[in-house]
Amino acid sequence: MLKVGLLGAGRIGQVHAVNIAGHPGSTLVAVSDVNAEAAQALAAKYNAKAASSEEIIANPDIDAVLIATSTDTHSDLIEKATAAGKAVLCEKPVDLSLERAKACLAAVSKTAQPVMIGFNRRFDPNFGALRSAAHAGEIGKAELLSVTSFDPAPPPVSYIKVSGGLFRDMMIHDFDMANFIMDSAPVSVRAVGSSIVDPAIGEAGDVDTAVVTLTYADGRIAVIKNSRRAVYGYDQRVELLGSEGLLTAANMLENTVSKSTVAGVASAKPTYFFLERYMPAYAAEWDVFVTALAEGRPMPVTLEDGVAALAMAEAATKSAKTGEAVDLATF
Amino acid sequence: MLKVGLLGAGRIGQVHAVNIAGHPGSTLVAVSDVNAEAAQALAAKYNAKAASSEEIIANPDIDAVLIATSTDTHSDLIEKATAAGKAVLCEKPVDLSLERAKACLAAVSKTAQPVMIGFNRRFDPNFGALRSAAHAGEIGKAELLSVTSFDPAPPPVSYIKVSGGLFRDMMIHDFDMANFIMDSAPVSVRAVGSSIVDPAIGEAGDVDTAVVTLTYADGRIAVIKNSRRAVYGYDQRVELLGSEGLLTAANMLENTVSKSTVAGVASAKPTYFFLERYMPAYAAEWDVFVTALAEGRPMPVTLEDGVAALAMAEAATKSAKTGEAVDLATF
Amino acid sequence: MLKVGLLGAGRIGQVHAVNIAGHPGSTLVAVSDVNAEAAQALAAKYNAKAASSEEIIANPDIDAVLIATSTDTHSDLIEKATAAGKAVLCEKPVDLSLERAKACLAAVSKTAQPVMIGFNRRFDPNFGALRSAAHAGEIGKAELLSVTSFDPAPPPVSYIKVSGGLFRDMMIHDFDMANFIMDSAPVSVRAVGSSIVDPAIGEAGDVDTAVVTLTYADGRIAVIKNSRRAVYGYDQRVELLGSEGLLTAANMLENTVSKSTVAGVASAKPTYFFLERYMPAYAAEWDVFVTALAEGRPMPVTLEDGVAALAMAEAATKSAKTGEAVDLATF
Amino acid sequence: MLKVGLLGAGRIGQVHAVNIAGHPGSTLVAVSDVNAEAAQALAAKYNAKAASSEEIIANPDIDAVLIATSTDTHSDLIEKATAAGKAVLCEKPVDLSLERAKACLAAVSKTAQPVMIGFNRRFDPNFGALRSAAHAGEIGKAELLSVTSFDPAPPPVSYIKVSGGLFRDMMIHDFDMANFIMDSAPVSVRAVGSSIVDPAIGEAGDVDTAVVTLTYADGRIAVIKNSRRAVYGYDQRVELLGSEGLLTAANMLENTVSKSTVAGVASAKPTYFFLERYMPAYAAEWDVFVTALAEGRPMPVTLEDGVAALAMAEAATKSAKTGEAVDLATF
Known part of the structure; x- marks a missing residue:
């Protein structure tokens, strides 16, 4: 115990x-x-x-x-x-x-x-199943990864100011997701961002909408899209194109009810935010930690993983400012 | 030519x-x-x-x-x-x-x-694919069939009066669909119906909502549901449970667009009525007729099929009136 | 406490x-x-x-x-x-x-x-949302209810023999679901059943596949489909047609991943059985019980509800044996 | 006439x-x-x-x-x-x-x-419905556009060599789609590409997988993803995030049948290629051309639109080669 x-x-x-x-x-x-x-x-x-x-x-x-x-x-x-x-x-x-x-x-x-970093999304059953299928070769060789990650609503600007910025605070999860699925670090990072959701976020020196493109030594490409606001809920999707197919992980919805009327078909939204969506992931994360300790196995998410994601966040922050591609090896 | x-x-x-x-x-x-x-x-x-x-x-x-x-x-x-x-x-x-x-x-x-009866739904690509999969044994042995068939709106009562009634006019398509998929005639027919959509239909001696249960000699069962009114469009679905799985054929939708907002997710309705839904089926039906003639092959839907569906409609009409099961062999 | x-x-x-x-x-x-x-x-x-x-x-x-x-x-x-x-x-x-x-x-x-009967499915968020929408009038007046309820695999015949039969053991949940959604008791019950899944179930005097049709005093109709075997998992769906639309509650799936290859698109099955599907429902059921006691409010599912569902099960058992419609008032 | x-x-x-x-x-x-x-x-x-x-x-x-x-x-x-x-x-x-x-x-x-350029995708009912909803303000102010456009299989290298390259030959459709939906030209273009699908395409001086990021003067961002190979069929999707919601246009599928077995749920692939997917769009395109002429109204897609898309293709070609952002105003 x-x-x-x-x-x-x-x-x-x-x-x-x-x-x-x-x-x-x-x-x-x-x-x-x-x-x-x-x-x-x-x-x-x-x-x-x-x-x-x-x-x-x-x-x-x-x-x-x-x-x-x-x-x-x-x-x-x-x-x-x-x-x-x-x-x-x-x-x-x-x-x-x-x-x-x-x-x-x-x-x-x-x-x-042993130190494990709590990248909870690695333990989401959907992303986990996608990665397992990819690593089992079910879609051949990976070629193009897309990560969509939108929060339901932006945090207060007071939080933005101390958050380290969107790339370190929010997209860091997606950088780790890219590393989790692609299983190697990218070589270059290109970022564009704007504060179209809330100009006050721009005034605080941050962006609220951003797209990052990652290139890999073997020709693979990854794209990450972030927005601080998706009014319909927490939008968390991953899609991986490979030589033999496509894997997608869609959102979890509040329920499975749909209503068909003259106005069209209405169905439920994605679960609202990370506490709803990732509650099972937090439990799975803890189970993996306890089990790895009990069995003397290495941690599934390491401090190195945490540092790697942070380096990508810094590179993206720089790229978004300079408008230029950033070589990740310089970080 | x-x-x-x-x-x-x-x-x-x-x-x-x-x-x-x-x-x-x-x-x-x-x-x-x-x-x-x-x-x-x-x-x-x-x-x-x-x-x-x-x-x-x-x-x-x-x-x-x-x-x-x-x-x-x-x-x-x-x-x-x-x-x-x-x-x-x-x-x-x-x-x-x-x-x-x-x-x-x-x-x-x-x-x-050669005479072919125009049961157009047999040529719908969705129902055709379902039947092909079933007959290829992809879900093992068929056990339980469900046919959902709702019109968008009831016809005028003047039409109802000369239509022969819901079972002969509307459900006859679904009787043929059951024959098409189950590949043998049922032994008994049980029908219940009511005029809950429009009392005037009841006054004209017909029903507008009905459920028919068919039993087969080998223990299979089929259920057909009809309504004269589904305000969201033409609802045409088939579902077949077998020993090794389930096949479903869903509706065709007006388009593939969905809209996610705070109000939920809204998507398109089924195509409105038979002309929209079955336009490709009519073309395929004609192609099959022309090709069968050209190649001297038998008609894929025969006059016998037309008579068989009509017998089931008569049996259902009788069952709905008497409240009792009707032995199809008596027709 | x-x-x-x-x-x-x-x-x-x-x-x-x-x-x-x-x-x-x-x-x-x-x-x-x-x-x-x-x-x-x-x-x-x-x-x-x-x-x-x-x-x-x-x-x-x-x-x-x-x-x-x-x-x-x-x-x-x-x-x-x-x-x-x-x-x-x-x-x-x-x-x-x-x-x-x-x-x-x-x-x-x-x-x-206070006595509450554990009809857990009333607390499933999907069925709950469907019922709330129906009772709020979102699809107008209810007309035709369909309940699909398939177990993943039949229990041992030894269990079947002491179970009271499919209608009392399995479909009783669906009778309660009909009562939950239709908010009144039916007037007549028609049942057909067969032992097509496993003849040994038939030899034990029970059926494994059954369809029950319920009629209501106001013309509404309900259909319940049961099978002891749906190899793809626990299939639990409800669909309600009303004067202004259709409500459907679909299955919960194991995950949201789909894989597109030359072979087609593959996605996850329904959750396997009631422990997976209804785990949240059991928690919600307990919460409702505790809260009703704490607030001195009546139980949301009563012993009367339990008796009513059992009467429908007896009526269906009789109808399946006699082949005739059974007047529920005689029970 | x-x-x-x-x-x-x-x-x-x-x-x-x-x-x-x-x-x-x-x-x-x-x-x-x-x-x-x-x-x-x-x-x-x-x-x-x-x-x-x-x-x-x-x-x-x-x-x-x-x-x-x-x-x-x-x-x-x-x-x-x-x-x-x-x-x-x-x-x-x-x-x-x-x-x-x-x-x-x-x-x-x-x-x-009058001259109209045949950007057929503008007449696809799905993309048309998405654009109409966006322009009607149904998701508020547009912020982030994503276009996914994958061909089922790469053309022969002999074609690649005379095609003008992926950006002019294939992505030009997606540049026009961006213009169609965003209703203004971007200010900068960033492209990355690789020949991961087929090295021979790289040897011919072209890429087969590419991601382009477009930025707009008002802070909007668009991302276009192209691959010459999606073995599961023609993958043509558009997604637009706005201040009040998200619009997505999904693929058309070969049919609506799904099969649930112990192996999971299998459903149909996207329609195979542009002739299947865009056949209705070609008919609608011609109808719009004839109608505009008959009514003396301006062409809905002009030669200017064709030139604008080509300029974006040239800018992307340059960006993919230099690795740098390209200012579209210089073209």
Whole structure:
């Protein structure tokens, strides 16, 4: 039974708490948060203890920590927890600074501790099935990947300002998805973006709509489309053209009801946002982490993966600013 | 080149004229109609001659006639045309009277003339593909058939009164579809019906909504659902459960566009009625007729098929009235 | 916080345990089972106590019991639990004997205790959305209901023999679905059935494939199709035609991936069986039960509903045997 | 009645012949082809005359010509036909040389003759419905357009060598689609391409897989994806994200049948290639041309549109070679 400390009792921390407590191989023993009351409430619900993150990391009875704190604390907490001998599952992104993330990776590499980055979409059953089919050769050799990833509504501009920008905050998931499916890093990154959804986002120095093209050494190409606003819900699709066919992963819908009237046929929207869409993925992610630890197998998503996605985000940020293609090897 | 006389220049006759004239193996040489002007106009458009049906049938230069006149003339015209040595394609139903249709069949059997009944739905590419898959054993042994067949709007009550009733006028297509797919006649027929769409239809002695259950000697079951009104368009679907799977044929839609908004996802309706849905089927039907004649092969839909469907309609009419199961062998 | 005793620690009892323990308004305090070890194991996992059903019913600290035992014990346990002042959620069916179920209803009526029958499908989000749309008048007046309900594979013949037959064991869910959507009882029941899936089922006196037609006093019609075998998975669909449109609830699929190759387009099957398909429904069912108790509102599915569905099952069983329509008022 | 001369009796010429002859407002009077026999055969089938293109253009009894000859003859024939007072419908592209196309446009502008370029996809009912919905404001303000356009199989390398390259030969349709939907020209073009489908295409100096990103002055973005090979058929889709929703136009499928078995659900592929998919579009295109002439309204697709698409193709060709963004204003 894996004894787990949860760092962060916010919205995503609460999701993880359900999975930690509900998993047959893990138990939630401690919760920390900058808001002591939040930590206290969440801990009580699961008969766990509230503590500081320092106490949790220092506690020799705790085997693993799940880091669900604000992004600016991730690298520090990963370093401290691994130094203290904990296994770590850390929410993405590793850091907003590629340099800092690389330093973290260097530090962690010196320990023997397993670290997994929470790219939850890798555990979505739809994307997982698409990747499995692709890697099994069901559509031959991959040639052209398309990732569509639209949020239902933009965050407040106050959040935009500290987010690191669309490429680091939002598209980083899609960079990881490209790496997950294409199984190698691209060589060049071309990005265009605009703030057509909300000019205030542009004034804050960010974009809200963007297209990134990735090229690979073997001639493959990938395209990622992002928008901060798709009023019909969370639009999360992947499509891969290969030499022998096409794989597509469509959205999950709220229900399967359709209504046919003189006005046409009406059916349900995609599930609203990541908590609805990826709830099963979070549970699967935790299961994979616990199982990999129990069986001594390597983590399925590594700190290296987190650094690689961040490098792509930095390259895209630069390309969108300069208007030029960016060689990923320079990052 | 098959020289064809068209009997009937109404709506469905005009559809057939396009196919006769456009087919590489046939040419339209004469058109008749009770309305002489209609015959004249249609003939002129295709450089054919207007004539009476008697003249067309008597014309030794004409190889085949397509009968698209009113139902009460079908049996007579089939008998006369075959007696005159014509090949015949006649619109369904053969007759409203089972007795008369059987007499027609007896008369035709004495000639060597090929007669095909225009059950157009057999030539719909969707139903054809379903049947081919079923007969190829792709879902194992057939067990349970469902036919959904809804018209967009009820005809005027004046038409209802002379139509022979829903089972002879509308469900006869679905009886033939059951025969087409199940490849044998049922043993019993159970029908329920009501006039819930329009009480005036009930007052005219007919139903507008009906469900018929057919049982087969080998334990198979079929269900046919009819409604005179589906405001969203012509709803024509077939579904067959077998020992190794399920086959479904869905509706054709007006287009493939969908619109996702906060209100949900809106897409196109089924094509409106039989002229839209079955236009390709009419062309395929004519092609099959011409090709069978040219190659000396038997007609794919026979007068016997027309009589068989009519017997089922009579049985269903009786069952709906008595509330009891009807043994088809008694018809 | 509702204190709950769970009677029955089998497969479905374990599903309920998750929901009882996980719900913010309820706690699992005791578990019973004829297999003491099973009760012990399940209780331990949730820090609850194993006990006999008698002890649980007699325990004044327990507010409610969930009955997930074998069907032949349902009526007795409902009577005893309500007599002891417990609120009850009992798995369907109430009983295999309509007479016994009616006696149970009479007994319960004398207590003030709330009893809910676990017709889980009423809480499926798809069927719920369909019904809500229908009752909101979105397709006008209901006219024709179709329920398709196929199991993936037949149970062992040994089970068939004690099941009460397809109509009581399997179609009872669909009878309740008809009542749920049509909001009134039918007047007549017509059933046909055969044992085409497995002759051994026929030798055991049951059918494995059946179609039931229900007629309503106002002219509405409903059709229910059942098969014990749909090799592609659990096929659970509802379709309602109304004066202003059509509502359909389609299957849930294993995932949203599709693969296009020269062989065609391949996509995922329906979820395999009721545990996969209705897992969210079981959670919603429990939430509704707890909430109704907390707010003092009537149960959304009553013992009367259970008796009504059982009466329809008896009528269908009789109709399938006699081949005649059965007047539901005689039950 | 519009008297029409058809220049070119090849595959696409034959398609146009059907529509010219079948349209109530036009008649096919003459056919030319570099292969005299082909012209003769096609003319005979429609009771028209075979002639040289010079004779057709010089014939004062002919009102309009449809140019379906090889691309290198388009500009010349357009100029000659308009100089001779004919109305012209010319197959795309206008020319492989932007300079020559511009000269043609200048020449035609001096005549009063209407010229329409055959961008057939504008008349596809799906793309037409999408555009109408977009222009009606049904998804608010357009923000991000995606065009997917894959051919089923690459043409022979011998064709590739004279085709002008993927951007001029294949993607030109998609550039016009972008112009059709976005209703203004982009400001910059970024293209990446590779010859991953067939290295021989790369050796011939062309690409077979390409992604082009277009940016617009108002912040809108468009992405076009092309592949010369989608083994499952002709993949032609458009998707437009707007401030209030998303519009998508999906593929047309061969039929609506699906088969559910233990192996999954199998359904039909997209229609195979442009003749299957766009047959209705060719008929609609001709109808629009005839109607616009009859009513004296401007052509819905102009020579300017042809030149605009060609300029985008040249810009994309340059961008794919240099790896840099290209300012469209420089073309």
